Amino acid sequence: MATWSNLNFQNSASPLMEQIIFFHDHILIILMMITILVSYMMMSLFFNKYINRLLLEQQMIEMIWTILPAITLIFIALPSLRLLYLLDELNNPLITLKSIGHQWYWSYEYSDFFNIEFDSYMTQTSNNNNFRLLDVDNRITLPMNNQIRILITATDVIHSWTIPSLGVKVDANPGRLNQTNFFINRPGIFFGQCSEICGANHSFMPIVIESISMKNFINWINNYS
Numbered sequence: 001m002a003t004w005s006n007l008n009f010q011n012s013a014s015p016l017m018e019q020i021i022f023f024h025d026h027i028l029i030i031l032m033m034i035t036i037l038v039s040y041m042m043m044s045l046f047f048n049k050y051i052n053r054l055l056l057e058q059q060m061i062e063m064i065w066t067i068l069p070a071i072t073l074i075f076i077a078l079p080s081l082r083l084l085y086l087l088d089e090l091n092n093p094l095i096t097l098k099s100i101g102h103q104w105y106w107s108y109e110y111s112d113f114f115n116i117e118f119d120s121y122m123t124q125t126s127n128n129n130n131f132r133l134l135d136v137d138n139r140i141t142l143p144m145n146n147q148i149r150i151l152i153t154a155t156d157v158i159h160s161w162t163i164p165s166l167g168v169k170v171d172a173n174p175g176r177l178n179q180t181n182f183f184i185n186r187p188g189i190f191f192g193q194c195s196e197i198c199g200a201n202h203s204f205m206p207i208v209i210e211s212i213s214m215k216n217f218i219n220w221i222n223n224y225s
Contacts, residue, residue, distance in 0.1 A: 013186055015183055094148070095142065095146065100152075101154035101205075102155055104194075104199060106207060113221060120140070121138075123136060123137055144211045149179060151177055157174065160196035163182075163192035165191075168192075192209075
């Protein structure tokens with residue numbers, strides 16, 4: 001979950017989020033190189049009393065500052081396209097979860113199991129065992145180290161189902177079914193919130209995923225039924 005004074009991403013809990021963090025660091029290095037180079041050239045021109053004649057009406061310098069940005073954009077575009085492909089790829093999901101956004105709570109249905117569906121509301125009280133404005137009464141329970149598909153829609157207005165530590169953010173549109181997938185690679189409790197301004201209580205519809213082992217997940221299914 002996000003903490004105070006944390007200016008970076010949350011700790012990754014899925015391979016996709018790791019790739020997003022790697023791509024972010026890759027772009028940040030390129031931006032630092034560009035910033036240092038441009039700053040050096042501007043400062044040198046600012047403090048230099050003389051004008052370099054090679055910078056005036058020269059075809060070579062025109063070619064350089066046209067080709068270099070094009071090459072830089074290639075180094076940005078290729079990893080970006082690869083990451084977009086990985087985010088949209090869906091590989092034989094083990095479990096399908098359906099998430100339905102309402103004003104202002106979430107409903108969940110486990111499509112692979114009979115009669116497992118529930119509403120998830122934000123807890124009204126806070127104590128030492130949960131987080132204020134982030135915990136819910138009914139958490140999503142999913143097995144780790146398995147491919148999970150989630151179908152997302154809404155009944156009234158546009159919502160957005162978001163878990164930052166998993167690298168998942170999908171809009172919930174009424175009358176439309178969006179899907180994505182994720183792979184949780186460690187046990188834990190992961191928090192998210194609706195990321196689309198959907199009304200007066202937009203900030204009071206959190207999302208909580210509890211990642212457990214497959215054995216405990218089967219026991220949860222049996223106890224729920």
